[in-house]
Amino acid sequence: MGYHKEGSLALALILQLSLIIDGRHNTGKPEYKTVAGRTRVSADSKPVEKDNSSACCSRGRVANYGPTVNIQHISQSQGIFPQLAVFADSAHKRSECGIGALMPWLEKLYMVTYLSVPDGGNGTGLYSIDKNMQLTKLASHQSTFANRLIHKETSQIIIGPWIIDSKETIRTFSQLLHVRITATAEHMEAPEIQVYMLDMDGPLWECDVIRLNCSQLYNLVDELKIPFNQQPHFKAAHTMNGRLVVASNTFDENDLIGEQHGGRLAEWQGTGKDWTILENTAFVEVTGRRNLGQVIYAVGWDHRSVILKVFDGQTSDSQSDSKDPLNRGLWKTYRLPKASHAYDHLWQTEWTRIREVETERYLMDAHGMFYELSPLGWAGSTWGIRPISQHLRIVPDFTSYRGFLVLGGNQVSSIFDSNVVTGQSQSGLWFGKTDDLWAFGKPQGWGAVWRRDRVTKGKPSDPFLMTGFDKKVVHFIVHSDKAVHFTIEVDVTGTSGQLSGEDWQVMRRLTVDTYEYYSFRDGFTAHWVRVVANADCMATVYFMYT
Structure with a gap:
C-alpha cells in the first residue's frame, strides 16, 4: 500500500x-x-x-x-x-x-x-x-462483540454489551456478556425503550435499554432454514422502511461447487409477519439513512462476484403496485468485482462495513476494495459508486x-x-x-455476471460495475453445444435504465462457439455493463479489470 x-x-x-x-x-x-x-x-x-x-x-x-x-x-x-x-x-x-x-x-x-x-x-x-x-x-x-448504535431516544450509545449515557455512566446487559453480539438495530414497535441485538450464532434478542433485561425473539437458524451442517455467521442488522434486515455471511467450498448455501439476507416486517429470505448467499453488511431517499444498502458475495443489494424506500414496487408503505420499494441487485479471493471464506471477511466518514458520503469496504458511495437513490437507481483503492487490510x-x-x-x-x-x-x-x-x-478486480449458469434467452444479466477501472476485458465461455450470440450493453449515465430516455446502449455483439474474449479499448468506460444472450444456454461471462 x-x-x-x-x-x-x-x-x-x-x-x-x-x-x-x-x-x-x-x-x-x-x-x-x-x-x-x-x-x-x-x-x-x-x-x-x-x-x-x-x-x-x-x-x-x-x-x-x-x-x-x-x-x-x-x-x-x-x-x-x-x-x-x-x-x-x-x-x-x-x-x-x-x-x-x-x-x-x-x-x-x-x-x-x-x-x-x-x-x-x-x-x-x-x-x-x-x-x-x-x-x-x-x-x-x-x-x-462488534456492534454499535446510538439509541437516540435516550441519548446513549450501545457498544458490545455496554450502554453509555451522556454523563459517561456505563451499564451492562449482563445476559449478553457471553453472547457473540454482532449488530444492534432499532426496535420497530417500541423504539423508545427497546433495541434488537443480533447474535452471530442465530438468536435475535429484544433488549430493554432502561431495565437492561433481554429476551430471545427468534432463532434465525430455524426461521431462515440454514442447513444443519452449515455454520451460521450473522454479521449485520438494520431497521428502516418498516423492516428489520439481517445478514449472515456463511460461505465455504459448498457454495463454490453449488452443493449448499448457508448465507442469508433476510427481512422481517414485525410481529405477526413471517421472515422473508432475499438471498441465499453470504451477506456481511446492511445499512441506510432515513433521509436522502431512504435507501438501504446490503453487501455480500457469491461464487461469481461481490453483490450490492439496494432498496429504495421512495420508489413504488412496479410489480406489486402496492399502496402499503411496508411494501413500497424494490430490492435491486448490482454486481461489483472482487479485489481478492482472500475474503471468500466466512471467517476471512470479518466485518466489511459501509460507514459515513464524511458528512452524507459513504465509504464502503467490500472484498478488499474501498468504494465511494452516495446515500442517494434518485430515479430508483444507484449511480453514485466508484472504486477508491484495493487493499489487503482487515478492517x-x-x-x-x-x-x-x-x-x-x-x-x-x-x-x-x-x-x-x-x-x-x-x-x-x-x-x-x-x-x-x-x-x-490501484483498483483492480474480477467477477462474473454468469458462472456456469443457465441463461435465459433475452434476459439481461445483473449490472456489473465498470467505472473507475483502467484496463478491462470480458471472457465468454459457452458450456452448451450450440453457438450463442451475446450483446454487451452499457449504462453511460449511471441510472441503469431507470430514468426515461436514459436506456442501456448496445456496445458490442459477439458470436461465441466455445470461448471468446473482448478487450475494451483504452479510455473506454461507462458506469455499468451487462450482457444479454440470444438463446437459452449454459454460460460463463467473466470480467477482469487491471
Whole structure:
C-alpha cells in the first residue's frame, strides 16, 4: 500500500502543536506508576490517583481497567501508533483480538475488541481514547462483540454489551456478556425503550435499554432454514422502511461447487409477519439513512462476484403496485468485482462495513476494495459508486474522530494456535485522512455476471460495475453445444435504465462457439455493463479489470 507523506507530516505536526500548547513537551521517557494493581503511564511526575470503583459494572461509572497510555510520549509511523495497539493474552487459550466496533462519543473514541468465540481467551475489552490520544481500558470480557448504535431516544450509545449515557455512566446487559453480539438495530414497535441485538450464532434478542433485561425473539437458524451442517455467521442488522434486515455471511467450498448455501439476507416486517429470505448467499453488511431517499444498502458475495443489494424506500414496487408503505420499494441487485479471493471464506471477511466518514458520503469496504458511495437513490437507481483503492487490510470497523479517518484492524490472530508462527493476537488503529485511501492499491478486480449458469434467452444479466477501472476485458465461455450470440450493453449515465430516455446502449455483439474474449479499448468506460444472450444456454461471462 502507498501512503501520502503529507498524511504522516500532518499527524506529527498536530501532535507537536498539542504538546507545545499543553506546555508538556519534553524528551524524557514516560513514568510508569502502579495504582491498585494497575500500571499506568503518567504524563508528568504527579502521582496517579487511586480509583476504588468497580472494574466493570451494571450501574455507575466504569473504572480504568488496565494500562492508560498517553500518546504524548510515543511515536507514530504513517498513521499507526504502536502504543495504541490492543492485545489478547499470550497464555492459553489463544484465539483473536480484532477491533470490532469504533464509536465517537462524549469527545472520546470508544472501541471494543473481540475473541473468535466466547471464553476463547483473555485480554479483550472495552476501551476509550480521549482528546490527548490517551488509551484507557474500561472493562475486560471474554466474548465476541462488534456492534454499535446510538439509541437516540435516550441519548446513549450501545457498544458490545455496554450502554453509555451522556454523563459517561456505563451499564451492562449482563445476559449478553457471553453472547457473540454482532449488530444492534432499532426496535420497530417500541423504539423508545427497546433495541434488537443480533447474535452471530442465530438468536435475535429484544433488549430493554432502561431495565437492561433481554429476551430471545427468534432463532434465525430455524426461521431462515440454514442447513444443519452449515455454520451460521450473522454479521449485520438494520431497521428502516418498516423492516428489520439481517445478514449472515456463511460461505465455504459448498457454495463454490453449488452443493449448499448457508448465507442469508433476510427481512422481517414485525410481529405477526413471517421472515422473508432475499438471498441465499453470504451477506456481511446492511445499512441506510432515513433521509436522502431512504435507501438501504446490503453487501455480500457469491461464487461469481461481490453483490450490492439496494432498496429504495421512495420508489413504488412496479410489480406489486402496492399502496402499503411496508411494501413500497424494490430490492435491486448490482454486481461489483472482487479485489481478492482472500475474503471468500466466512471467517476471512470479518466485518466489511459501509460507514459515513464524511458528512452524507459513504465509504464502503467490500472484498478488499474501498468504494465511494452516495446515500442517494434518485430515479430508483444507484449511480453514485466508484472504486477508491484495493487493499489487503482487515478492517472490522472504521469511523471519523477529531478530523481523522480511523481504521480498526485485526492484524494477528492465532485462532487456537492454528497458525503456530503468529505469536500474540493483537490489532492496531490507523489514523489518516479520507483522501489518503486514494494512495492505497490501484483498483483492480474480477467477477462474473454468469458462472456456469443457465441463461435465459433475452434476459439481461445483473449490472456489473465498470467505472473507475483502467484496463478491462470480458471472457465468454459457452458450456452448451450450440453457438450463442451475446450483446454487451452499457449504462453511460449511471441510472441503469431507470430514468426515461436514459436506456442501456448496445456496445458490442459477439458470436461465441466455445470461448471468446473482448478487450475494451483504452479510455473506454461507462458506469455499468451487462450482457444479454440470444438463446437459452449454459454460460460463463467473466470480467477482469487491471
